[in-house]
Amino acid sequence: MPYEVRLTIFVVLILIVLSFFLFLFFYPPLRRYLYRKMPVRMFYRTVIKVVRDGDYYLLNNLQLRLDQKTYVRINHLIGGDKFIYVITDRYYEGAINAKPDDYRWMYYERSGGKRFVSNPLLENKAAMERLSIISGIQTSFMVGIVLVNKDCFVNRFSEEEPKNLLVSENKLGKIIESFEQKEVKPFVKEELWQCIQDLHMLRRK
Numbered sequence: 001m002p003y004e005v006r007l008t009i010f011v012v013l014i015l016i017v018l019s020f021f022l023f024l025f026f027y028p029p030l031r032r033y034l035y036r037k038m039p040v041r042m043f044y045r046t047v048i049k050v051v052r053d054g055d056y057y058l059l060n061n062l063q064l065r066l067d068q069k070t071y072v073r074i075n076h077l078i079g080g081d082k083f084i085y086v087i088t089d090r091y092y093e094g095a096i097n098a099k100p101d102d103y104r105w106m107y108y109e110r111s112g113g114k115r116f117v118s119n120p121l122l123e124n125k126a127a128m129e130r131l132s133i134i135s136g137i138q139t140s141f142m143v144g145i146v147l148v149n150k151d152c153f154v155n156r157f158s159e160e161e162p163k164n165l166l167v168s169e170n171k172l173g174k175i176i177e178s179f180e181q182k183e184v185k186p187f188v189k190e191e192l193w194q195c196i197q198d199l200h201m202l203r204r205k
Helices: 002-039 039-054 120-135 169-180 189-204
Strands: 059-066 071-079 084-090 094-097 104-109 114-118 142-148 164-167
Touching: 002 039, 039 059, 039 071, 039 120, 039 142, 039 169, 059 120, 059 189, 071 120, 071 189, 084 104, 084 120, 120 142, 120 164, 142 169, 164 169, 164 189
Parallel strands: 084 142, 142 164
Antiparallel strands: 059 071, 071 084, 094 104, 104 114
16 A cells, blocks of 8 residues: 555544544533523424424424413423423533422532522423413323433432423433323324414414
8 A cells, every 4th residue: 555545544544533532522511501502402402303203293482471471481392192291491510409399409510509499390380380271271181391401410309290390301202202102092183283283373472
């Protein structure tokens, strides 16, 4: 093999290896930066994959008016065959001490600090109740999910409300699949489609 060819192959291999190590070095901080700046868009990548795999309906950034001063804001709403999934995104760069009934949780930041944050499970529950008032969909047909980043450490705790869950983003697909496999009567396809269309039109107003 000519020297020039061997040299070219060697240089290409060195560049590939160097690029790989640079990617490993820069990817974690870049990922954290993107999640801090645009969490809904980053979580959307996980949500849309689940929606496509299950052939579900999806509405993003849903904001509906309850009255003159009150809105319900939902990051993602998935229309499954058997349940409506109301999803709130939360990015925590560190660890959280989650207690379902507490109004505030302790958030241990990656930088070493700690502070209280509001309980997103209670916020998501309130969003489901408001959505029920606006849409007429009973909350029994809804599943609330607070979606957190997969590198967030969460203490173990018992889910007191089996349909209002704190879920790591890498487990979203399995959670929704488990609900869709429950022995419950599925939605009538035409009625589900109309419901999603009505919510879309309400959002536009």
